[in-house]
Amino acid sequence: MxxxxxxxxxxxxxxxxxxxxxxxxxxxxxxxxxxxxxxxxxxxxxxxxxxALKPHGLTFAAYEALRLLAFTRTGTLPMGKVGTRLMVHPASVTNVIGRLEQRGLVERRPSPDDRRVVLAAITPAGRELAEEATAALHEAGFGLPDLTGDQAADITRALHAVRVSAGDVPGGSPA
Missing domain, CATH: 1.10.287 (Helix Hairpins)
Structure with missing residues (x-):
């Protein structure tokens, strides 16, 4: 290797x-x-x-958190839901969101509906960086620039079967 x-x-x-x-x-x-x-x-x-993300000062974990928040209608999600959606341990979410918060890309604030819940909220700077980093990943073909769309879809289907077998997702076709 x-x-x-x-x-x-x-x-x-x-x-x-x-x-x-x-x-x-x-x-x-x-x-x-x-x-x-x-x-x-x-x-x-x-x-x-x-x-591809390094010039933007992001790790893949930080990028995923920003992108997830940018995808939401309000730009916010409860910290617990961030962990669930990213499939990571709550401590990892706290760490990533904390680093993004230090850079002014995300804010933590109490939920207006339940003050026990902490929301992660993307800032305008975070949204802008998420878009720039997404363009960089598109340009890099997400690390698979020489694969066709059909080949990438084949990989997704094969790995979906692995995920079903491991109990990560229910059976059926990948979305």
Missing amino acids: AYGGAVPDPLDPIAEAHRQWSARWPEHADHMAAVTSVMRAQQLLLGKVEA
Whole structure:
């Protein structure tokens, strides 16, 4: 594997692991290769997405939070709902929203309906940055610039089956 600009090994490490697994545990070789491929693809894509967002001073987690708030009708969501929608732990939401708040991109305020609920609210500066960062991700093809729309949709469908199998979402077709 190539890290930090290192020359890639001409041997595909996942293919070699599959070969080794096939010799020892052939009934598990395809599953091992699938999970290892997904994990490696996640590393590669996160690196490309983070590189596209870096000039905007955003991590992917911060971008997702801004984009989520920008998508809402009012620009606000309860902190708990942010975590649910982003599928992250409440502590992670607090951390990301706190960093965005320090930059003036998000504000936290009590809900007018229930003062026990804290709302995250995108600011005009946050909305503007969300649009700029979205344009950068569009330009970068979300890290998949060489894939067609059909290929990207195929990946989404395949990973939906994984998510259903893991109990992350109910069965059925991806949206």
